[in-house]
Amino acid sequence: MTGTVLTIRQVDAYHAMTVVAPAIAERFRPGQFVAISVGGTGSPMLMRRGLPIHDVKPDYGGTVEFVFPADLPGAGWLAERRVRDSLDLVGPLGRPFPVPRDPVHCVLVGSGYGSAGLFMLADRLQQRGSRVDFVLGATSADRVFGALRARRMGQTATLATEDGSLGVRGRVTDVLPQVIEDARGDVVYACGPMAMLRTVAAVATEFAIPSQVAVREIVGCGTGVCMSCVLPVIGEDGITRMVRSCVEGPVFRGERLRFDDVGTIPFDALGAPGARGPVEGFRER
Amino acid sequence: MSADMRTRLSHVELPNPILTAAGCGGSGRELSVFYDVSRLGALTTPSITLAPRAGRPTPRTAETPSGVLNAVGAQGPGVDAFLTSDLPWLLQQGARAVVSIAGGSVAEFVELAKRLTEQPGVSVLEVNLSWPSMEDRGRPFAADASASAEVITAVRAAARFDVPVFAKLAPDVPDVVAIARACVAAGAEGLSLINTVPGMAIDVDAARPALAAVTGGLSGPAVRPLAVRCVWQVHAALPGVPIVGMGGVMTGRDALELILAGACAVAVGTANFQDPFACPRILRELEEALTARGIERAAEAIGLAHRPSERQPR
Numbered sequence: 001m002t003g004t005v006l007t008i009r010q011v012d013a014y015h016a017m018t019v020v021a022p023a024i025a026e027r028f029r030p031g032q033f034v035a036i037s038v039g040g041t042g043s044p045m046l047m048r049r050g051l052p053i054h055d056v057k058p059d060y061g062g063t064v065e066f067v068f069p070a071d072l073p074g075a076g077w078l079a080e081r082r083v084r085d086s087l088d089l090v091g092p093l094g095r096p097f098p099v100p101r102d103p104v105h106c107v108l109v110g111s112g113y114g115s116a117g118l119f120m121l122a123d124r125l126q127q128r129g130s131r132v133d134f135v136l137g138a139t140s141a142d143r144v145f146g147a148l149r150a151r152r153m154g155q156t157a158t159l160a161t162e163d164g165s166l167g168v169r170g171r172v173t174d175v176l177p178q179v180i181e182d183a184r185g186d187v188v189y190a191c192g193p194m195a196m197l198r199t200v201a202a203v204a205t206e207f208a209i210p211s212q213v214a215v216r217e218i219v220g221c222g223t224g225v226c227m228s229c230v231l232p233v234i235g236e237d238g239i240t241r242m243v244r245s246c247v248e249g250p251v252f253r254g255e256r257l258r259f260d261d262v263g264t265i266p267f268d269a270l271g272a273p274g275a276r277g278p279v280e281g282f283r284e285r
Numbered sequence: 286m287s288a289d290m291r292t293r294l295s296h297v298e299l300p301n302p303i304l305t306a307a308g309c310g311g312s313g314r315e316l317s318v319f320y321d322v323s324r325l326g327a328l329t330t331p332s333i334t335l336a337p338r339a340g341r342p343t344p345r346t347a348e349t350p351s352g353v354l355n356a357v358g359a360q361g362p363g364v365d366a367f368l369t370s371d372l373p374w375l376l377q378q379g380a381r382a383v384v385s386i387a388g389g390s391v392a393e394f395v396e397l398a399k400r401l402t403e404q405p406g407v408s409v410l411e412v413n414l415s416w417p418s419m420e421d422r423g424r425p426f427a428a429d430a431s432a433s434a435e436v437i438t439a440v441r442a443a444a445r446f447d448v449p450v451f452a453k454l455a456p457d458v459p460d461v462v463a464i465a466r467a468c469v470a471a472g473a474e475g476l477s478l479i480n481t482v483p484g485m486a487i488d489v490d491a492a493r494p495a496l497a498a499v500t501g502g503l504s505g506p507a508v509r510p511l512a513v514r515c516v517w518q519v520h521a522a523l524p525g526v527p528i529v530g531m532g533g534v535m536t537g538r539d540a541l542e543l544i545l546a547g548a549c550a551v552a553v554g555t556a557n558f559q560d561p562f563a564c565p566r567i568l569r570e571l572e573e574a575l576t577a578r579g580i581e582r583a584a585e586a587i588g589l590a591h592r593p594s595e596r597q598p599r
Contacts, residue, residue: 037559042535044351046505046559073348090561220346221558224315227308227357228346242339242360247315263497264342271337271363 005085006063012142014113015079016054017087018065024091025062028053030099030121031214031251034066034091035222038074045074047226050218050246052117052191053092054146064091067116067145093222094250097121097189097212103129104186107179108154109172109200111192112138114216115145118191122153131155133183135176141166156183173199180207188254192216194262201254211254215245222246232258232266240269288575289582290568292326292549294527295449295474297408299326299381299550302583303540303568306531306554307332307385307411307453308357310564312371313378319561323379324568326550330371332387332413335396337363347486347495352507352533353555354484356498359387364400376406383409383529385453386440389419394436395443402445411451411529412440412473415480415502427455427480430467441472451529453477456511465519465526475527477552478515482508505555509533513546520547520588535559537570544571544583545590 003021010016024034035048049072055065068075081087099121100106106125108118115136122132134150137160144166150157158175159167168175173196180188180203190200191214204211220228224247233243234256242265243249258266265272290301305316308331313322322328340360347354362371367384375382384407388394394412401407414427414436426432433452441450452468454461456479465476481502486495494500512532520528530548533555534540540551551571556563571583580586 045348046351046353046555047346047348048559088560219344221561223311223318223561225309225311225561226346226353226355226558227340227360228343228355230340230343230345230360262343265339269339271339271360273339 001088001090002086003064003089005081005083005087006060007083008079008081011067011145014067014069014145015075016065016067017078017081018055018063019087019089020060020063021089021091022062024064024089025056025058028056028064028092028120029096030124031097031117032092032094033117033218033222033250034064034089035093035218036066036078037088038077040077047220048090048222049074050093050222052114052214052216054116054119056120067113069113090222094246095248097214097251099124099128100130100187101128103131105131105133105183107133107135107176107183107185107188109135109176109188109190109192110145111172111196112143112216113145114192114214115150117214117216118189119146119149119153121189126153131183133179133185134158135160135172135179137161137167137172139163171199172196173203176200176203177206180209185209187212190214194259197254197257198259201257201259204254212251213254213257215250215252218246218250220246232261232264232269234258240266242269288572288580290572292583294409294451294529294550297449301326301568302544302550303564303571304383304529304550304552305329305557305564306552307413308359309554309557313375313380316557316561316564317378320565321378322375325380325564327381327383327408328375329383329411329552330367330385331361332359332385332416333364333367333397333401334359334361334387335364335393337361337366342497344495344497347501349484349486349503350507352503352505353558354486354496354501354503355481356496356501358498364397368400372406381408382406383411383451385411385413387413387416389416391436391439395439398440398443402448407448409449409451409475410440410444411453411477412436413453413480415453415455425455427464428458430464433464434467434471437468437471437473449474451475451477453480454515455480456508456515457482461515462518462522465523469523469526475529476519477529477531478519479508479512479532482511504533506533506535506539509539513542516543516546516548517590521591524588534567535563537567537572537574540567540571541574541586544586545588547588547591549584549587
């Protein structure tokens with residue numbers, strides 16, 4: 001699918017690009033992502049970059065905006081795109097955030113540019129009469145994405161930076177328990193790096209409330225064919241499977257994702273190496 | 286005018302020569318979100334194993350210049366789930382299935398060949414010989430002509446008579462023609478060339494291997510010259526044997542290169558990661574490329590680059 005670049009702007013440490021892509025805008029639901037091809041025709045970079053969608057608007061038939069960090073491989077090429085350039089992007093991909101039918105109190109937690117994936121969700125939740133409280137953070141002030149918008153939209157917006165340059169000194173997960181308590185939160189939604197999602201899920205479990213966490217980095221194809229982005233997830237039947245975060249995610253229930261085992265094949269996962277497994281130390285192709 | 290794109294893998298006729306490569310088109314369901322998979326010449330399944338496999342730990346993939354390194358470890362549901370779910374689904378779509386099989390021993394290959402061809406539905410069996418042999422301390426079958434031939438003989442005997450057996454060969458051998466000859470002598474009706482090439486990348490910032498499995502298979506345009514060379518050499522030595530060519534095909538022009546080298550069908554692998562519409566696009570581009578050259582039937586282009594040069598000195 002090809003979109004046309006409408007705007008590209010720098011937002012502190014990140015770039016935000018708006019692309020005219022009616023087919024994606026029309027079908028988008030909060031939590032879904034786009035997979036961007038970088039480098040143009042004949043590019044030496046063959047994998048797509050899966051990025052959270054920040055905004056969807058009806059202008060020009062439908063636009064989507066996504067946010068990317070400067071250290072994303074291929075970010076230099078992306079940032080050099082100009083208005084009216086065409087961009088190869090596929091979406092919307094993945095399963096969206098489940099949204100409660102009835103009004104509840106929702107705490108939305110974002111770290112770095114992962115915050116970008118939360119605003120359309122906040123919008124949807126508020127349309128359904130839910131209360132939304134934001135907790136946003138990053139290592140430093142210039143890496144906190146969307147603080148202003150969070151302040152405008154949320155009942156409250158709590159900011160945290162590790163260097164103390166904005167809001168509270170510390171991590172989002174340090175301030176999260178207090179926010180859940182004050183907001184009488186019923187559910188936590190989060191988007192960010194794996195370590196942060198892990199702590200968010202743990203905090204939610206302590207409060208005995210559900211968490212819906214969205215994996216921020218989708219590496220590979222984004223469509224489920226390359227099998228790169230697998231995570232150990234416990235299914236409805238209690239069996240752990242290696243599931244693809246691009247098609248079965250990027251949103252998972254916090255307590256179902258086995259954070260401690262990310263980067264491994266848990267011994268009890270379906271099809272884990274056993275008596276019939278491969279000879280260790282040798283590769284299969 | 287549009288070119289006649291039909292091709293044959295042994296006696297199996299395909300409507301066109303563009304296939305997905307094993308492990309690069311998912312079960313077919315993933316790509317069916319983007320296009321009708323019955324438009325493919327055939328869908329090659331990921332390598333089917335007897336038992337379900339969880340695969341390798343992450344990171345499984347690393348991007349390298351014009352290539353992708355992967356060590357997925359054949360994550361898959363196993364032959365039972367494949368037969369009850371994935372294969373019926375493909376057939377229901379009207380798609381043709383080239384089924385890749387992988388086993389750690391000759392007995393496993395035999396069991397797979399039997400199970401998969403008991404019922405009709407499998408168009409071609411593709412034997413993944415790059416799998417490590419448990420009986421030979423993890424050495425791939427494809428590294429050795431006699432080990433390859435042993436597997437092919439057994440699979441040919443076990444599979445139903447009307448299902449062609451294709452041997453998928455590795456390019457990282459001193460003499461790919463010798464392995465190809467051994468497989469054909471052992472009963473393979475055709476050959477698939479090439480599998481990925483072992484490679485490695487190191488994350489320089491972390492000073493650690495980029496893949497959890499340390500090494501992986503390299504694919505993408507970076508390996509295309511290897512594929513062209515293997516297809517060329519094998520077609521020159523065994524001109525009557527159908528070859529499915531694969532290795533870094535990104536465009537219709539790339540597909541034509543492999544056909545000119547001697548492939549009668551072309552499998553698209555890594556391009557599916559880069560572009561979910563890769564296969565139908567490549568098919569369209571190939572058809573345009575043939576038409577532009579005045580070639581009316583795709584079959585006429587097979588091995589065309591082998592014809593003697595017109596300007597040869599007398």
